[in-house]
Amino acid sequence: xxxxxxxxxxxxxxxxxxxxxxxxxxxxxxxxxxxxxxxxxxxxxxxxxxxxxxxxxxxxxxxxxxxxxxxxxxxxxxxxxxxxxxxxxxxxxxxxxxxxxxxxxxxxxxxxxxxxxxxxxxxxxxxxxxxxxxxxxxxxxxxxxxxxxxxxxxxxxxxxxxxxxxxxxxxxxxxxxxxxxxxxxxxxxxxxxxxxxxxxxxxxxxxxxxxxxxxxxxxxxxxxxxxxxxxxxxxxxxxxxxxxxxxxxxxxxxxxxxxxxxxxxxxxxxxxxxxxxxxxxxxxxxxxxxxxxxxxxxxxxxxxxxxxxxxxxxxxxxxxxxxxxxxxxxxxxxxxx
Amino acid sequence: xxxxxxxxxxxxxxxxxxxxxxxxxxxxxxxxxxxxxxxxxxxxxxxxxxxxxxxxxxxxxxxxxxxxxxxxxxxxxxxxxxxxxxxxxxxxxxxxxxxxxxxxxxxxxxxxxxxxxxxxxxxxxxxxxxxxxxxxxxxxxxxxxxxxxxxxxxxxxxxxxxxxxxxxxxxxxxxxxxxxxxxxxxxxxxxxxxxxxxxxxxxxxxxxxxxxxxxxxxxxxxxxxxxxxxxxxxxxxxxxxxxxxxxxxxxxxxxxxxxxxxxxxxxxxxxxxxxxxxxxxxxxxxxxxxxxxxxxxxxxxxxxxxxxxxxxxxxxxxxxxxxxxxxxxxxxxxxxx
Numbered sequence: 001x002x003x004x005x006x007x008x009x010x011x012x013x014x015x016x017x018x019x020x021x022x023x024x025x026x027x028x029x030x031x032x033x034x035x036x037x038x039x040x041x042x043x044x045x046x047x048x049x050x051x052x053x054x055x056x057x058x059x060x061x062x063x064x065x066x067x068x069x070x071x072x073x074x075x076x077x078x079x080x081x082x083x084x085x086x087x088x089x090x091x092x093x094x095x096x097x098x099x100x101x102x103x104x105x106x107x108x109x110x111x112x113x114x115x116x117x118x119x120x121x122x123x124x125x126x127x128x129x130x131x132x133x134x135x136x137x138x139x140x141x142x143x144x145x146x147x148x149x150x151x152x153x154x155x156x157x158x159x160x161x162x163x164x165x166x167x168x169x170x171x172x173x174x175x176x177x178x179x180x181x182x183x184x185x186x187x188x189x190x191x192x193x194x195x196x197x198x199x200x201x202x203x204x205x206x207x208x209x210x211x212x213x214x215x216x217x218x219x220x221x222x223x224x225x226x227x228x229x230x231x232x233x234x235x236x237x238x239x240x241x242x243x244x245x246x247x248x249x250x251x252x253x254x255x256x257x258x259x260x261x262x263x264x265x266x267x268x269x270x271x272x273x274x275x276x277x278x279x280x281x282x283x284x285x286x287x288x289x290x291x292x293x294x295x296x297x298x299x300x301x302x303x304x305x306x307x308x309x310x311x312x313x314x315x316x317x318x319x320x321x322x323x324x325x326x327x328x329x330x331x332x333x334x335x336x337x
Numbered sequence: 338x339x340x341x342x343x344x345x346x347x348x349x350x351x352x353x354x355x356x357x358x359x360x361x362x363x364x365x366x367x368x369x370x371x372x373x374x375x376x377x378x379x380x381x382x383x384x385x386x387x388x389x390x391x392x393x394x395x396x397x398x399x400x401x402x403x404x405x406x407x408x409x410x411x412x413x414x415x416x417x418x419x420x421x422x423x424x425x426x427x428x429x430x431x432x433x434x435x436x437x438x439x440x441x442x443x444x445x446x447x448x449x450x451x452x453x454x455x456x457x458x459x460x461x462x463x464x465x466x467x468x469x470x471x472x473x474x475x476x477x478x479x480x481x482x483x484x485x486x487x488x489x490x491x492x493x494x495x496x497x498x499x500x501x502x503x504x505x506x507x508x509x510x511x512x513x514x515x516x517x518x519x520x521x522x523x524x525x526x527x528x529x530x531x532x533x534x535x536x537x538x539x540x541x542x543x544x545x546x547x548x549x550x551x552x553x554x555x556x557x558x559x560x561x562x563x564x565x566x567x568x569x570x571x572x573x574x575x576x577x578x579x580x581x582x583x584x585x586x587x588x589x590x591x592x593x594x595x596x597x598x599x600x601x602x603x604x605x606x607x608x609x610x611x612x613x614x615x616x617x618x619x620x621x622x623x624x625x626x627x628x629x630x631x632x633x634x635x636x637x638x639x640x641x642x643x644x645x646x647x648x649x650x651x652x653x654x655x656x657x658x659x660x661x662x663x664x665x666x667x668x669x670x671x672x673x674x
Contacts, residue, residue, distance in 0.1 A: 024434075027661075060411070060438040060659065063400035074397070093430040093456065097361075101397040119430065322397065324364075 011157035012108075013081040013296035014192075017150070017180055018069030018164035019142035019173070020087030020111075021121040022094040025281070025319055026061035028126045033134055038126065043135040043197045045169065046124075051138035054124050063094070064320050065101035066123055067142070068196060069164045071282050071321045075289025075311055077106035078327040081296065084108035084154060086180075090141040094120040105322065111149050114141045125281055127319065133281040143170040147179040155180055156187040159296045160218065162288070165196030168204045181215050192218035194288055195225040202228055218248040218295065220288045226251050239266075250291050250305065252284055252312070260291070260305040269305035272313035282321025286311040290331070307331050348494035349445075350418040350633035351529075354487070354517055355406030355501035356479035356510070357424030357448075358458040359431040362618070362656055363398035365463045370471055375463065380472040380534045382506060383461075388475035391461055400431070401657050402438035403460055404479070405533060406501045408619050408658045412626025412648055414443035415664040418633065421445035421491055423517075427478040431457040442659065448486050451478045462618055464656065470618040480507040484516040492517055493524040496633045497555065499625070502533035505541045518552050529555035531625055532562040539565055555585040555632070557625045563588050576603075587628050587642065589621055589649070597628070597642040606642035609650035619658025623648040627668070644668050 033040055036054060046054065073083040085102055089095030091113040098120060102109045121142035126134045145167075155161055161184040167173040181191045193216045195201050201208060208229055212219055219242065223235050226249075232238035235253070242249050243261050252258045257271040290311035294304030310330050314323050370377050373391060383391065410420040422439055426432030428450040435457060439446045458479035463471045482504075492498055498521040504510040518528045530553045532538050538545060545566060549556055556579065560572050563586075569575035572590070579586050580598050589595045594608040627648035631641030647667050651660050 055437060058437075058441060060402065060441045062657065063434060065397065097400060100392060100395075104395060104397045320399065 011082070012084055012154075013158065014073065014076055014160045014162050014292050015084040015086065015154055015158040016069035016073040016162040017086045017167065017176060018067050019121055019137075019139060019166050020070060020089045020098055021067040021123045021137065021142060022098055023064050023066035023123045023125050023281070023321060024055065024058070024061045025064065025125045025127060025279070026059045028059055028128065030128055032126060033128065038134050038136065039199075040128070040134050041132050042199050043137055043166075044199070046136045046138055048118070048138055048140075051122060051124060051136065054136055058124060058126070062319070063097065064322070065098045066282075066321045067098075067121075068166060068194065068285050069162055070102055071285035072162060072289045072292070073107045074102060074105040074322045075286045075327060076293050078323045079289065079293040079307075079311070079331060080328040081293045084158065086111050086145070086149060086154070086176075088114060088141050088143075088145040088149065089120040090114045090117065092120050094122065095141070111145070114144050117141060117144055127279045127281065131277040131280050131316065133279060139170070143173055145176050146172045147175040150176050150180045150183065152183050155183040156189070158184075158189060160190045160192050160292055162192045162292060163194075165194055165200045165204070165208065168207065169200065185215075190217040191215060192220065192292065194220040194284065195229060198224040198228045201225050205229060212242070213245050216246045218250070219246045220250050220252070220284065220291070222252045222254070222284055248295070248301065250287070250308065252287050258287065258305055258309065260301045262301060265301055267302040267305055269302065269309055272309040274313045274317050277316050279319045280316050282315040283312045285321060286315040286323065290327070348419070349421055349491075350495065351410065351413055351497045351499050351629050352421040352423065352491055352495040353406035353410040353499040354423045354504065354513065355404050356458055356474075356476060356503050357407060357426045357435055358404040358460045358474065358479060359435055360401050360403035360460045360462050360618070360658060361392065361395070361398045362401065362462045362464060362616070363396045365396055365465065367465055369463060370465065375471050375473065376536070377465070377471050378469050379536050380474055380503070381536070383473045383475055385455070385475055385477075388459060388461060388473065391473055395461060395463070399656070400434065401659070402435045403658050405503060405531065405622050406499055407439055408622035409499060409626045409629070410444045411439060411442040411659045412623045412664060413630050415660045416626065416630040416644075416648070416668060417665040418630045421495065423448050423482070423486060423491070423513075425451060425478050425480075425482040425486065426457040427451045427454065429457050431459065432478070448482070451481050454478060454481055464616045464618065468614040468617050468653065470616060476507070480510055482513050483509045484512045487513050487517045487520070489520050492520040493526070495521075495526060497527045497529050497629055499529045499629060500531075502531055502537045502541070502545065505544065506537065522552075527554040528552060529557065529629065531557040531621065532566060535561040535565045538562050542566060549579070550582050553583045555587070555629075556583045557587050557589070557621065557628070559589045559591070559621055585632070585638065587624070587645065589624050595624065595642055595646065597638045599638060602638055604639040604642055606639065606646055609646040611650045611654050614653050616656045617653050619652040620649045622658060623652040623660065627664070
């Protein structure tokens with residue numbers, strides 16, 4: 001075990017900060033993506049007019065609470081961990097749905113909703129027959145999150161503060177992000193980041209490089225994201241670069257599994273088996289949930305990676321980005337370590 | 338073939354009228370039903386305060402458009418039929434979801450949303466591990482439907498006008514119901530009714546008995562509903578009573594299949610096979626879809642029952658009350674007749 005968090009008592013394991021979003025999931029074929037010029041597998045930001053036009057063209061859908069860091073926090077709660085979430089909705093119907101679902105999942109969520117301004121954020125997710133998800137996000141009220149929404153006591157009470165790269169897309173959310181990071185470190189806590197999306201990395205490469213080197217203790221990224229961050233010549237080249245940059249990294253590679261590393265250790269973790277990959281939405285989010293749960297419960301890096309893989313496998317076996325079963329039961333069967 | 342609709346050209350096969358509702362589906366165990374005194378398998382009407390309290394207690398859910406007759410119309414469209422829907426939402430987020438989903442399913446829907454008053458109706462559906470659904474409905478804007486929302490030309494253009502028994506719970510919706518029925522008959526069209534729910538039948542037995550005898554050409558009911566209607570001593574006794582009361586009846590009996598009958602015919606139809614019964618929400622709605630599709634496409638009563646069974650089997654194989662696949666493809670494999 002090369003990396004351990006302090007063993008002092010904390011009120012919370014992890015507090016996540018992110019864009020509070022309700023997902024609209026619909027199944028369509030590749031021709032639909034082509035007809036609407038959607039970038040397969042990516043998350044694209046859209047304005048209200050484009051969101052309305054796309055929604056009108058989409059097949060019937062189902063609505064379910066989402067948001068990357070919010071999904072991760074529900075995963076930690078499902079594992080039996082103590083999680084809180086900070087994110088902004090409006091006081092509208094979908095905002096009520098978001099609040100209900102995350103609280104019902106056992107996550108503490110007290111960010112006050114916006115009383116006016118744009119509606120609660122929606123992410124239009126098209127799931128193709130190959131289980132890939134393509135996301136068009138209207139950020140709406142979620143970007144009204146400000147540094148004032150980050151309670152110092154809440155950050156100080158958590159072992160880890162977990163941040164979405166997506167927050168970096170708007171200046172006020174970026175300020176919330178930086179305040180949370182500074183508060184966490186001032187209290188001797190750790191800060192974790194997910195790079196979120198390769199296009200998000202392209203948009204913010206310079207500041208992400210600086211962040212990772214200066215402010216982030218635990219980094220999550222998938223292969224495309226980490227390669228994009230370092231403009232590296234392939235996965236291994238990116239791995240060599242990132243190892244010197246933050247204490248712990250967890251790099252996911254879809255069916256190829258993941259690589260978790262610290263200065264002293266590198267573990268190559270197999271993907272957990274899945275009967276049928278139905279919808280990859282939430283795979284990275286639930287991987288992060290498993291990993292952070294392990295890390296905040298004294299597990300070694302390899303065990304963290306194995307827990308993470310099991311959580312990711314559960315969520316890609318069905319439509320939707322949050323777990324359908326008690327993850328604690330799935331993970332209880334893993335060997336300790 | 339004992340029963341045939343006219344073969345003249347119609348613009349529409351079926352127009353459905355019902356409570357326009359968005360479902361909130363969550364999975365919970367029987368202890369949850371007991372703790373909240375929910376009547377298993379039934380639909381109970383609740384006010385806004387009770388709906389809010391129940392929602393706060395419910396596990397995380399998914400939202401999907403529902404409403405009994407609306408589900409049926411989407412089934413007809415999925416079979417390749419021409420369907421329209423009349424029902425009332427508000428101009429809020431869930432109203433927008435309802436409108437999007439039914440139109441995206443290929444159903445004509447032009448009822449203007451209410452600009453004020455109660456929110457779009459919600460049905461809180463608890464699905465227990467035995468796949469039974471227990472429904473608590475807050476009718477909200479749906480009961481703002483009035484006779485003015487029933488366009489005479491639309492009713493006249495459809496071979497069959499299909500009505501929900503649920504409409505009978507509110508006087509203005511009842512007026513819409515009666516206007517639609519009178520318009521349909523004045524144009525030489527047929528009127529179909531589903532009894533909807535045994536408690537709905539208990540609430541309105543006297544007027545339902547009168548309706549069935551005087552105004553309904555095609556009646557749908559499940560075993561509990563038809564027994565409740567006639568206060569009969571079992572299924573067969575109810576069957577004997579109803580045969581004299583309307584031209585065509587289709588009585589569903591869950592895994593025991595269904596019985597379809599006219600004055601001259603009685604057919605006993607097996608349930609179609611289902612790999613795993615996941616959620617029975619929408620079973621009756623989709624049975625009606627298949628039956629009405631057959632009836633409006635010149636099929637005999639037995640064939641109508643077989644199509645209906647296939648449609649019901651599809652919808653109980655997954656969570657949610659609307660079909661996930663093109664029903665036309667499933668039904669295309671059935672023998673003609």
